[in-house]
Amino acid sequence: MSEFQSLLQPLDLGFTQARSRVVMGSMHTGLEERKGGWERQAEFFRQRAEGGVGIIVTGGIGPNEEGAVFRGGSILASSDEVAQHRIVTDAVHSVPGALICMQILHAGRYAYGGLGVAPSAIPAPINPMPPRELDEEGIEKQIQDFVRCASLAKEAGYDGVEIMGSEGYFINQFIAKRTNHRDDRWGGSYENRIRLPLEIVRRVRDAVGPEFILIYRLSMLDLVEDGSTWEEIVQLGKALEEVGVTIINTGIGWHEARVPTIATSVPRAAFAEVTARMKQHLSVPLITTNRINDPSVADAIIAEGKADMVSMARPMLADAEFVRKAAEGRADEINTCIGCNQACLDHTFGGGEVSCLVNPYACNETKLIDQPLTEKKRIAVVGAGPAGLAAATTAAKRGHDVTLFDADDKIGGQFNIAKQIPGKEEFYETLRYFRVMLEKTGVNVRLNTRVSAADLTDFDEVMLATGISPRTPDIPGIQDSDKVLSYLDVLKHKTPVGQRVAVIGAGGIGFDVSEYLTHGDTTPSQNVEEFMREWGVDLTVSTPGGLAEAQVERSPREVFLLQRKTSKVGAGLGKTTGWIHRTTLKNKGVKMMNGVSYDRIDEKGLHISVNGEAKLLEVDHIVVCAGQEPNRELQQALLDAGVSVHLIGGADKAAELDAKRAIKQGTELAAAI
Ligand SMILES: Cc1cc2nc3c(=O)[nH]c(=O)nc-3n(C[C@H](O)[C@H](O)[C@H](O)COP(=O)(O)O)c2cc1C
Numbered sequence: 001m002s003e004f005q006s007l008l009q010p011l012d013l014g015f016t017q018a019r020s021r022v023v024m025g026s027m028h029t030g031l032e033e034r035k036g037g038w039e040r041q042a043e044f045f046r047q048r049a050e051g052g053v054g055i056i057v058t059g060g061i062g063p064n065e066e067g068a069v070f071r072g073g074s075i076l077a078s079s080d081e082v083a084q085h086r087i088v089t090d091a092v093h094s095v096p097g098a099l100i101c102m103q104i105l106h107a108g109r110y111a112y113g114g115l116g117v118a119p120s121a122i123p124a125p126i127n128p129m130p131p132r133e134l135d136e137e138g139i140e141k142q143i144q145d146f147v148r149c150a151s152l153a154k155e156a157g158y159d160g161v162e163i164m165g166s167e168g169y170f171i172n173q174f175i176a177k178r179t180n181h182r183d184d185r186w187g188g189s190y191e192n193r194i195r196l197p198l199e200i201v202r203r204v205r206d207a208v209g210p211e212f213i214l215i216y217r218l219s220m221l222d223l224v225e226d227g228s229t230w231e232e233i234v235q236l237g238k239a240l241e242e243v244g245v246t247i248i249n250t251g252i253g254w255h256e257a258r259v260p261t262i263a264t265s266v267p268r269a270a271f272a273e274v275t276a277r278m279k280q281h282l283s284v285p286l287i288t289t290n291r292i293n294d295p296s297v298a299d300a301i302i303a304e305g306k307a308d309m310v311s312m313a314r315p316m317l318a319d320a321e322f323v324r325k326a327a328e329g330r331a332d333e334i335n336t337c338i339g340c341n342q343a344c345l346d347h348t349f350g351g352g353e354v355s356c357l358v359n360p361y362a363c364n365e366t367k368l369i370d371q372p373l374t375e376k377k378r379i380a381v382v383g384a385g386p387a388g389l390a391a392a393t394t395a396a397k398r399g400h401d402v403t404l405f406d407a408d409d410k411i412g413g414q415f416n417i418a419k420q421i422p423g424k425e426e427f428y429e430t431l432r433y434f435r436v437m438l439e440k441t442g443v444n445v446r447l448n449t450r451v452s453a454a455d456l457t458d459f460d461e462v463m464l465a466t467g468i469s470p471r472t473p474d475i476p477g478i479q480d481s482d483k484v485l486s487y488l489d490v491l492k493h494k495t496p497v498g499q500r501v502a503v504i505g506a507g508g509i510g511f512d513v514s515e516y517l518t519h520g521d522t523t524p525s526q527n528v529e530e531f532m533r534e535w536g537v538d539l540t541v542s543t544p545g546g547l548a549e550a551q552v553e554r555s556p557r558e559v560f561l562l563q564r565k566t567s568k569v570g571a572g573l574g575k576t577t578g579w580i581h582r583t584t585l586k587n588k589g590v591k592m593m594n595g596v597s598y599d600r601i602d603e604k605g606l607h608i609s610v611n612g613e614a615k616l617l618e619v620d621h622i623v624v625c626a627g628q629e630p631n632r633e634l635q636q637a638l639l640d641a642g643v644s645v646h647l648i649g650g651a652d653k654a655a656e657l658d659a660k661r662a663i664k665q666g667t668e669l670a671a672a673i
């Protein structure tokens with residue numbers, strides 16, 4: 001019997017049954033708009049159905065052109081578009097018991113491309129294009145388009161729809177005073193502002209009949225000024241039950257909210273309490289969501305009655321077999337979502353295709369395929385960092401005879417550095433996953449072993465994943481000063497660092513080092529209460545929107561984070577996470593400076609010029625995070641010996657430490673070799 005009985009039990013919905021309590025949360029993958037994308041999505045979703053998900057929810061699909069998130073974004077507005085959805089629903093239904101619902105998402109004022117419509121013509125802070133205010137007729141059209149979209153989804157074979165009522169999109173814009181300044185029957189009183197969602201749900205239910213799943217994603221915590229109060233949200237929840245929803249899903253935070261809601265620094269299941277509070281008021285099943293990436297955490301939520309189902313969106317990118325592994329007592333084999341957003345949300349916001357940093361197969365199920373083995377080879381992988389681990393486990397899984405060497409006494413390479421940064425503890429999970437997979441795939445792991453080219457000449461293939469060394473920039477005095485440390489000295493060798501520190505280089509590592517130096521070891525970053533206090537969140541929603549005064553402790557250490565470029569400090573960080581790191585450091589009191597020239601280092605400190613003005617930073621230490629050089633000393637000797645050599649990860653491109661590229665490159669090479 002599995003240890004996750006609560007999570008794995010079915011849920012009876014009256015006219016149908018979900019096989020487990022796991023919902024695959026909605027994710028726009030970017031495949032919706034790609035040529036051949038529907039076939040790719042079909043296989044993507046089929047694998048998650050095969051993996052045991054109870055209900056799959058697709059990424060948001062617009063009910064009409066003006067509701068699409070961007071111009072040309074996927075919509076379901078006519079019978080012409082039904083056939084492509086059929087490819088997906090047929091694939092999912094080839095798995096007995098699998099259910100799939102299509103999310104209807106109307107972007108309202110979040111629509112990029114100039115077609116946006118909204119209750120009032122108030123531009124969103126995250127979208128320069130102002131929306132057009134709808135008149136009575138325009139509102140009626142939007143409602144009819146929702147109804148048509150739901151009917152077409154039924155025709156396309158979906159088991160239900162999810163109506164997106166949260167995250168600050170169209171419906172949410174009607175509900176909140178912040179975005180609804182109307183004085184007709186669609187604005188003013190709360191009853192008027194919730195008329196739109198209730199009208200949509202009522203009319204969709206009439207159109208699709210009683211035996212069709214109707215999920216409503218309810219914003220239970222807006223996290224913006226002039227959002228809803230708790231009493232109002234409960235009132236809407238009750239009214240939604242009356243007009244015929246089957247299930248209510250939880251929505252947390254508008255997109256324009258300045259509180260992280262899904263980043264890795266958000267503690268696991270941080271917002272489940274909000275759903276739990278709502279459960280006291282409603283009788284339809286409730287889904288909770290956000291940063292639930294582990295079967296024990298999900299199981300406890302169901303067992304404790306906090307929710308009836310648990311939505312996991314990104315964890316299903318990270319591992320299609322999440323539920324099956326949990327059911328079969330193989331939870332230690334789950335490839336855990338680390339909440340980094342680097343290959344999922346960042347890609348979506350950049351207009352690209354979604355995948356996953358820890359699982360490059362995600363959304364590439366029809367493209368990245370482990371080739372059947374034609375010839376078993378002896379493969380040496382040198383370096384057990386992200387690239388080497390991915391390559392070794394993938395090659396061994398296919399049946400090759402793989403030996404993995406590392407000079408260190410443990411696997412992980414740069415992951416070992418990343419995991420100790422506050423808010424990046426999830427990297428422990430990636431290491432656990434690889435450790436288990438090395439064992440299961442039978443890789444011969446040789447730690448504490450520094451190999452020479454001569455040790456490798458018997459192998460058929462050698463993959464050099466030997467990583468990088470920090471680069472030392474050319475600054476007068478840098479070689480002679482005992483104030484200068486590399487980021488490895490600080491993060492790996494734990495060299496003591498003084499109270500006043502300059503960090504040279506504001507890329508990912510410069511930010512990590514600054515976070516490490518200002519948090520110290522004292523902040524428990526996976527503590528929910530601490531997180532809510534730091535970001536000013538009131539989970540009881542006693543204020544409209546649930547915002548409270550943020551209580552941030554400045555660091556006693558004085559840190560200067562410096563970059564040469566004149567662009568915004570940290571401009572190269574992830575699209576969806578850069579602002580979080582900047583805000584965190586600002587709150588800690590870190591002084592960020594751009595356009596800096598480094599003049600010299602002496603016993604007084606670091607001499608710099610900013611806009612032509614000379615300054616002295618009287619610091620105890622200067623931590624250099626100014627790029628790295630590839631370690632590829634073995635390459636030439638191996639080539640000379642006639643060995644087939646492949647460079648992967650940092651040894652190939654050292655410009656920036658990039659686990660996403662490293663894992664993808666290692667996997668792709670090993671899947672085909
Ligand atoms: C790439 C990506 C696309 C998303 N697209 C949607 C969407 O179309 N509709 C929606 O309601 N939520 C969307 N979300 C939010 C997820 O449904 C979910 O709320 C969020 O990822 C937090 O849950 P998780 O920690 O389980 O991933 C998206 C999230 C990601 C990462």
Ligand code: SF4
Nearest residue numbers: 337340341344356357
């Ligand atoms: S890219 Fe990162 S956040 Fe996105 S699914 Fe993968 S591990 Fe999770």
